[in-house]
Amino acid sequence: MQSIASYAWLVPLFPFVAFAVLLAFGRGFRTSGIVVGSAGSAASLIMSLLVLAERLGTNADDYNAGFEWIAIGEFTLRMGFEVTNLTTLMLVVVSLVSFLVNIFSAGYMRDDERITVFYAYVALFVSAMLALVLADNLLTFYFFWELVGVCSFLLIGFWYAKPEAKKAAKKAFVVTRIGDAGLLIGILLLFWHMPNRSLAFTDISNLFGQPGMADSGMTTLIALLLFLGAVGKSGQFPLHVWLPDAMEGPTPISALIHAATMVAAGVFLVARTYDIFLASPAAMDTVAFIGAFTALFAATIAVAQNDIKRILAYSTVSQLGYMMIALGLGSLAGGIFHLFTHAFFKALLFLGAGSVIHAVHTQDIREMGGLGARMKLTAWTFAIGALALAGIPPLSGFWSKDAILTAALAGHPALFAVGLLTALFTAFYMARLFFLVFAGKPKTGARAHESPAVMTVPLVLLAVPAIAAGFVEMPWNGWLGEWLTGTAEETHGGSLAFVASTAVGLLGIYLGWAVYAKGSIRRDAVSSRMPWLLRALERKYYIDEAYQRVAVRPLLALGRGLQAVDDYVVEGIVRFAGWSAIAFGRAGIRLQNGQAQTYGLTAVIGLLVLAALFVGRRFW
Amino acid sequence: MLSSYLTLAAILFCIGLYGALVKRNAVVVLFSIELMLNAVNLNLIAFAKYGAAPSLTGHIFTLFTISVAAAEAAVGVAVLIALFRSRGTVNIDEFDEMRR
Amino acid sequence: MLHLDITGEFVAFFLLSVVMITGAVLTISLTKVVHMVVSLAAVFLGLAGMFVLLQAEFVAFVQVLIYTGAISILMIFGIMMTEHRAEGTDPVKPLHETLAAVAALSLFGLLFFAIRASDFPEPAPFPFGEDQTLEIGKLLYTGYLIPFELLSVLLTVAFIGAIALARKEAG
Incomplete structure (x- = not known):
């Protein structure tokens, strides 16, 4: 029989499905949004508890599974999950707290217009957090680390x-x-x-x-x-x-x-x-x-x-x-x-x-x-x-x-x-x-x-x-x-x-x-x-003020300076490139005026340039 | 003596070239082309006499050139007349069909 | 190389070239088209003189006949049939004219440089002083028969074409 731990990847998947559903149905429903979000974390909680129960009983080995994510030459990058006692503990904590917070939010956020969006963000966060806990290598870990950071940003704001x-x-x-x-x-x-x-x-x-x-x-x-x-x-x-x-x-x-x-x-x-x-x-x-x-x-x-x-x-x-x-x-x-x-x-x-x-x-x-x-x-x-x-x-x-x-x-x-x-x-x-x-x-x-x-x-x-x-x-x-x-x-x-x-x-x-x-x-x-x-x-010991003075303002000044460089130097070069292309085109249009004399003059000048090149080559 | 003839021909040719490139009246452009042709004829004859192996071939060639120039002049004037009839002008600036 | 033999040929060459260059410049710079034709005719005549100097009497004769006679008259007809008002004096395209002048001068400079730099071999004596017309005739009807006949075809085509182009549209 396969161990429950081999299905641990389902734990972050449930909230992610909830997130996808909430995202797809948008603000159309409110009550059902709460239900979907809570159900996602409830499923995670049950799954985590099952994993925990399995690992509590026996002195289970760590379970590790995954697949090749990227293969570059001889180097391959794996994406996978690992169930150890530490991750199991974290899984239970995260899913339990998030489940209860989901329930609590049903009351706290009841009158908010964007409650479905809120639940979607929370579901995404829970999913990312659980995946972070399960990650079996640092790169996957980092990926979800940033994802929870983004969710935090979205929810603070x-x-x-x-x-x-x-x-x-x-x-x-x-x-x-x-x-x-x-x-x-x-x-x-x-x-x-x-x-x-x-x-x-x-x-x-x-x-x-x-x-x-x-x-x-x-x-x-x-x-x-x-x-x-x-x-x-x-x-x-x-x-x-x-x-x-x-x-x-x-x-x-x-x-x-x-x-x-x-x-x-x-x-x-x-x-x-x-x-x-x-x-x-x-x-x-x-x-x-x-x-x-x-x-x-x-x-x-x-x-x-x-x-x-x-x-x-x-x-x-x-x-x-x-x-x-x-x-x-x-x-x-x-x-x-x-x-x-x-x-x-x-x-x-x-x-x-x-x-x-x-x-x-x-x-x-x-x-x-x-x-x-x-x-x-x-x-x-x-x-x-x-x-x-x-x-x-x-x-x-x-x-x-x-x-x-x-x-x-x-x-x-x-x-x-x-x-x-x-x-x-x-x-x-x-x-x-x-x-x-x-x-x-x-x-x-x-x-x-x-x-x-x-x-x-x-x-x-x-x-x-x-x-x-x-x-x-x-x-x-x-x-x-x-x-x-x-x-x-x-x-x-x-x-x-x-x-x-x-x-x-x-x-x-x-x-x-x-x-x-x-x-x-x-x-x-x-x-x-x-x-x-x-x-x-x-x-708060003036830390914020100190940062404002030491880091933020000089950085802002530097940013302004760089922006000026960007506006005038970089953009100037870009504009010049564009302008010169346009000017070249305009010159081409003026040259291409359909008049035989202009064409003749161009031909003569070309001939002269060629002759100058051939003659000039004799001298050096 | 040969280089004097050649220089004279070069002067004539360049004057004709300038006229052909600059003049706005199509008839004057035809004149300028005749000038250039004449410069070439002068070269041919000069080489026929002062070249390394003098012969009458240069003369024959000049005769051919003159004939072709005559044909060119006739056709050119005929084209100009036809153009003038349809456009009311022989001002070369007005003809820019090559742009389209 | 400043020793000059003031021979008859040199004097004649000098005079004729003055006439020709003046005529050419006037052709370009005069304002009335009829005056231009006259100066152009002067260039043609001067060139005929040059041909005589170069012992090409038959070609000189043809030059007078065709250029000074036929083509000049043809040009006058062309002027009469199109427009003969004065050419506008003000330069409408200064850049174009300047460039053209520079190009013409440079081309002349290049040619002049080439002529100066070339080393021409000493010419053999020109043996066709007498009965030149006969020699040309023989050449035309022996070695150059086919080009000659083709030329006649070309002339015929050109004149028919010119007539077709220039005649009034029937419909």
Whole structure:
């Protein structure tokens, strides 16, 4: 009997069919559009679960299949898919979140005119994301990597009538392009140096797994370039600027693309090419420190933001940094574990935020308040998500964060400290967010009421894994790590990390409660003493302004200069070429005037030229 | 002495060429062509006398040329008359049928 | 090479060439067409004189007869039958005229250069001073009989054609 894994290629195909159908039928139908889109992702989910079930039972071998895509001389390019435990896990996460987001969008986007277009884009994205996960070589991977980038661009700019959305879409596209350029160069270098010109992940793994490849400059360069792609996609410093702005898109999109799946693709890329990184300590350190810096940096910004989605966006950046720390410390399982749990609780938080926005029609948390009484279900599920993010046991976020902190404690104490500090800030801003939105007295919108069931059911369904997803890997139970990597990690059992992270999470929540709910600490306790700090945080450390000044304006000036060159020099040459052809033609027309005398004159001049040539040749 | 005759013939020929290329009256163009023919005749006769092997062949040839020139002149004038009758002009600028 | 033999032939050549070049230039530059014919006739006559100088008496005779006589008269008829108003003096196509002048001058320069550069062999004496007409007649009716007859056919055709072209259209 053939294994189910051999049919894994169906997983991305279902949403693609849904996309094609939606594209073909256009805006003709609304309700059926929702059904088609959701059915596509539901089919993917079922298929993914089947694959997962098969792989859970036995210690299954990796399944790889494909076909020759391009054959150039002796070199052939394959396109294929590969089912490993890692990809299976990603398949389940992506298809589950996308299915729930599809359901949620039915309520959230109900009144939008272009809902069918929306579903078409989402279906395309899901298809591309699943194919990216399944890709068995870097080139195919890159292909779908760009495709999800395009979908992200389309969906951020979905409300293109809003100038901010347009700007944000453009920014996301341009900034991630910087990373993509790095990734492409990395792939090309890899292609250059692979012995048989193979870009398949298995070949890469086999080659770089050998000790001989370790620590060569080229390995480090390739790893860093691949990491640059991950930095762009996963919103790591210094290319994080696009992710908060991407919140201009519809909230379900923020949940799906900019929290759970696409931004995790960077982490996934690092995990998929992990052997290259393992071969280069310098690259590993870079990953870890960039991740740590990003985690802390984004967490501090999140403290001072007032837009509910932006807070969550900076939180996403921060948590992605966490994953990078884990990967950089050599804990593949920790990074993927956090990716896994984060996908659920962050999607839950975003969808909860969407529910709130749907109710009060604002995104500014200072204008919200007291929503807990009227939106019980949303408030409870949001609280679960927030606690999971803050790292309170026994919710899922705690276990994954604990795994990372344990690894950090074993590997690099400074990173452990940064991780703890980040956890403190995380707990604090989540508490601030929760209490400002759901506690206290209502400030506006007495008409706010609970969202319809189509939106709350996905919240409840996401709350379940947000609570329970952590149980697959606990300090005394390394099941996930063993399943993913094949070897059990032995770093578990650090009770210091366990206790410290719990304490820090509780402290952060207490501080948030004390400041924003009880009021026992004045809100301007810090800002009155250090107003510059608050301003810097509110302005996101002036990164955007700095980029504006350092990169954007000089580039714009350069662009103008080049355009001037194009307008006057290049176009001048082109025009001259055209003009000279026309002039030549006109001269020909004038010559061809039908008058015998002109023809005669031409003949005589021709004769003279010929004679001059023949005579002149005698002299030199 | 031969080169003097040849130079004179060249001068005549070039004047005729210029006239044939420039003059607008078709009759004058015919004159210019006669000038060029005459220049050629002069060459033929000059070579018949001063050439490496003097003979009467040059004379015979000149006679033929003169006859052909006469025929040409007759036909040319007849063509001009026919043209003039149909167009009302012998101005060479007006004839550009070759363009079509 | 500046030593010149002022012989009779040279003087006659000089005078005749002055007449011919003047006539040719006038043919081109005069404004009235009838005046042009007169100057052209002067060139024809001058050329006949040149033929005499070159001991081609029979050809000179034919030249006077056909060119100066027949063709000039034919041209006058042509002028009379078409139009004989003055040629427009203003140059309508300055570029064309300039180019034509340059081309003609260059061609002359080329020919002149060729004539100067050539090395002509010393000519043998010209043996046909006496009874030249008889010799030409013999040649025409022996060696050149066929061209001669063909020429007569050509002349016949040309004249019939000329008549056909020039006569008034009957219908």
